[in-house]
Amino acid sequence: MKFNKLKNDKSSIRNKLRKISTINSAVILLLCWLLLSSTSLLFIKNYEKRNLELIGATLSTTLTAATVFADSYDAHTKIARLGNEGMYDSAQLVTREHLVLVHWHASKEQTGWYSRLLREWIYHKPLRVNIIHSDVIVGTLTLEGTVNGAVSFIRYSFIILTSGMLSVLIISLMLSEFLHRGIIATLRNITSSIHYVIHSGDFSLRIPGSPTSEFQLFSDDLNSLLMEMQSLKASLIRDNRSLAAKALEDPLTGLANRSAFSAHLTRLLDQQYAEKRFALLFLDGDHFKSINDNWGHAAGDEVIKTIGSRLLSLASEQDLVARLGGDEFAMLVSSRSSEAQLQLLMKNIHEAIMQKIFIADGKQINISVTLGYAWSQHGDTVASILERADTNMYKNKRTSKAQR
Known part of the structure; x- marks a missing residue:
């Protein structure tokens, strides 16, 4: 429904390409298509890997208490909650005594050849994160990333880019250098913002708006994800502090246990x-x-x-x-x-x-x-x-x- 509206939007890529189709040749349009596709693929690969690392780091913090006390129910609840939201396909939590506390798999997984190839390209191997308590490794968390979001992103990206190229080739063999620079600038702005978030852990950053409808929609979705991650991180910190306090308190008297x-x-x-x-x-x-x-x-x-x-x-x-x-x-x-x-x-x-x-x-x-x-x-x-x-x-x- 959203994409049908974007086709009729005067600010969409498709309509902008139609307006300036007489400026550039078909060769430049093809080079632009290849450049955008490569950038999108590299971006989504970097984004998915960094996102899994962020999830692993955040989840390892909140699983510390459950790992120390071998609380498989609490650990399974936390892992399943994020897993059911599509953050990863499978997760396994093992204590340093090699006791498997949690072995969780998503109920529905991508099994097509395209998804398998994409998973092998993005994730060479599962992510392993050490659970550390008092400077001692008390367990290991193993995560296998999901490609559901990457599949949808790549599919829609290729559909939009291919449709734009074919439409412009029919109307004109020319492409505007101005539009080319605008698209690259927008993508660079988005990737640099996400790169900053991944390395700094500052989820309060918001990606600025774009005059292009497709990128505005993408920016809005990314900003929504950043808001959810910011809220999740704050919630995990509060839960971890609460669990640490309750673990040392007698529930009946409130005295030390x-x-x-x-x-x-x-x-x-x-x-x-x-x-x-x-x-x-x-x-x-x-x-x-x-x-x-x-x-x-x-x-x-x-x-x-x-x-x-x-x-x-x-x-x-x-x-x-x-x-x-x-x-x-x-x-x-x-x-x-x-x-x-x-x-x-x-x-x-x-x-x-x-x-x-x-x-x-x-x-x-x-x-x-x-x-x-x-x-x-x-x-x-x-x-x-x-x-x-x-x-x-x-x-x-x-x-x-x-x-x-």
Whole structure:
């Protein structure tokens, strides 16, 4: 429909060639046709390859979290979303342990000989992008580019150029040097703009308008694509930041989870030669299973959230409170450096936890926890300090049972 309108448009290539057909010869027209065809083919090859590289670079960034945690569902969702939009024909995500997380193929592929030849000309081999996390390669993303857009672009480009040449040959054997320069200038403007976008990653650039309808339509389509890529890049950055934050947070209490706890403990142990010592506290709920059995899991969740908030209220800004799972909590205490200060903190924790918890319908639940702790020592590893704190906690739990 759009191309039918362009044929009747006074500013179209076809009508402009008719107006100036008496100026140039058929030979110049043929040379112009060959030049435009070659330029278009080289342009679309460069554009498709660079576009696939941009997609690979952007997609590798947003797949970092999914690759690290081997989350095949999240990775497949992101890859399939772009793939279904025609960004590529197939994609495969493999971790560094050679585990295939995603192997995605487009539901419909170009299978004709023309498409196969075009694919081999544009893409000599699949694009492979390393997934990097903390300067370490954690996986590889392999993409096979699509030629759907290239096929349509080349088909319409050749149809327009061939129709223009035949029309001008019938009307006149002459071609205007002015029009020739105008077409080349427009193509150069478009290719230089896209070249800048590919190398700079600045999707805010917009291709200026053209007085020729076909190139104006092409510029509008490219500008629409740039707008979509700009929006997609911003969305991927937001999603990546959100996933990174959620990966270190316990969904029930909002406290640090086991991964965040382990990472913070490792940092403290790496810095302990230059810092004062710290303490590791383990907290384990007493008879928590009976709360779920008697009051339901909703009440159990409310108890867990209350314990977490009470622990957080007693922690200093430099301390870390984490939920390790179930009714197990941990604290990395850097704000107390003496045994007396730590014992006072543990006493305050006992008193705070033993306060009644109100659940639905005004019902009250009494709870208690068993604590165990260990001070950091030079030469400690994560395993050694965890073992000392865990041993101390179970020792206190057995003592508490014996006293009852």
